[in-house]
Amino acid sequence: MQTHARIDQNGCRTDGWFAATHWSVVLAIGKADAARRAEALDTLCRTYWPPVYAYLRRLGRDQADAQDLAQAFFAHLLARDSFAALSPEKGKFRSYLLKSLQHFVTDQHDRERSAKRGGKQALLPLDSDLAEHQCAQETASDRPPEMTYDRSWATTTLNRAFVALQQEFEVRDKALHFAALGAFLAAEGNAQDYAAAGRALGLSGEAVAVAVHRLRQRYRECIRAEVAQTVREPGDVAQEMCYLLQVLCQ
């Protein structure tokens, strides 16, 4: 399982990459060494494989085919050295990944399937059962595959930020706090709810209300940090967050 880097109060990762996002490193052609570029792209692929899988399932591929094809796609993406084709204008990794996937799927019809799969060794730890649970409703809908992809992307982002936030509490030995307060990330809560949560934690209802407020702010920072890794410019983060809200609320 991929380790989530600690995120500071400014929404920056504290694993030494605070000065550059994963996607900006990939785009820094000629400025970042090949190994670091490959590592960044590998990290991004490991994070955002669920939308790829969801897209393939929405296209009508069965579970086994979707998993095989996803593995082949990532092998193709990570193996090729065509970063020169990337222009700085390609601001979002989400868009780049989808376009690459669409081209790959189109080209797949011209190739022997068995010859293009990534061998017998799986490159990425794709948990297809988990992915199936995540996209079950999407694959049964009549939404376009691209919309399925974006919705899966959005939920993946929210989930990563959620797990990062949860890990922060666990590191500070406050897993119980998170278990009690985390539900308020999805619901407003009222005075009675806060009081009930406070009794389990030994806090007043007012203190819980303040803690929930700070929890939501921190969660937002975690989401911002996750989104920032997939865009090139800090100014694109807000726009991407708005888009994620838009696709999830449709």
Next chain:
Amino acid sequence: MSVSEPAGHPVACPHCGAPVSAGLLAGLCPHCVARLALAAPAAWTDPPRVRYFGDYELLEEIGRGSMGVVFKARQVSLNRLVAVKMLLHGDFSTEESVRRFHTEAEAAASLQHPNIVAIHEIGVHEGRHYFSMDFIEGQTLSGLADGGPLPARQAARYLQAIAEAVHHAHQHGVLHRDLKPANIIIDTRNQRKLFDWASVTPNGFSGSIALSPDRTRLLCNPQNGAWAPTMDVFICDLDGQNVQVVWEDDDRLDRNAGTADESLVWLSTNRVAWCRHARPGNRVPDMAIVACELGQTNLQALTGWHGFNYPLAASPDGRRLLFVTEDTPGGGNLELWTMAADGTDRRQVADHKFSCDLWMTARWVRRLR
């Protein structure tokens, strides 16, 4: 309410009916989470009020910075008004920010000076680090200056008090490092108070430290004078046990204002030049001198002498060293005198013709110390 464990089967959200996937967001609804997390509802920008915080009743927020928030509060046990500062991020504060918060409080608590806001206590309440201090009813110097230019002598008196406070801090091994009008408050009795030691260095100081530049304005009423010198705290350098503060002036300073405050113009110009000399050995030795010079009109009244008096503090025999110039900038006659602290018993010790800027004179003075 609690975060549910993954159930293994998709269910519908009880609030919006959207599908909830097992293993995703610990069973929370992505639609509801997105709506609360990614929109900008007013509830997220207006934190719920916490009226009572330990022994304090929080009355209103009076300040907020990048790391902390300050409240006007009533200390219940003593029934008095205080100011309470807390870390902005509460439970989510990093170890570094908590350490700096304590450093700020300890540094300020080590100082006792009428022009420094006093610290009362420091603690942790419900996971939130805080410290309490004097509550000062008044206005910051920046707010005061925003209302219009300050009279030059009033500004000089304000800065004199702050220079004395800073000198006190330096003598106790504490650097403020963030001197600016927003960190100086003028109370209702016109007393000057220095606060916000958030940038202070822990464990004393050593070596050269670049202060964050900001502007302390000496503004003159444009109808009385035509100048507005601006001084920046620029570099703080060490020279043995003395802390030298360099101020950077504004090139727009008009030295030939031709007003009654011309002497102060020249004073400020040359003090600035003295302070910012490239060689640390030629700079003003400490903030006490700056304080004295800013209050030189007071000393002038005390001594009854004309010209410019630059008394140096901490003379070994308790006497104060003066030097008096009689000419305008650029050259003249320098007389060096010593006198008792109360201005009596004056004795001349040297006579020197000079034809250069006053910072050259400073080297003369230093030799006599």
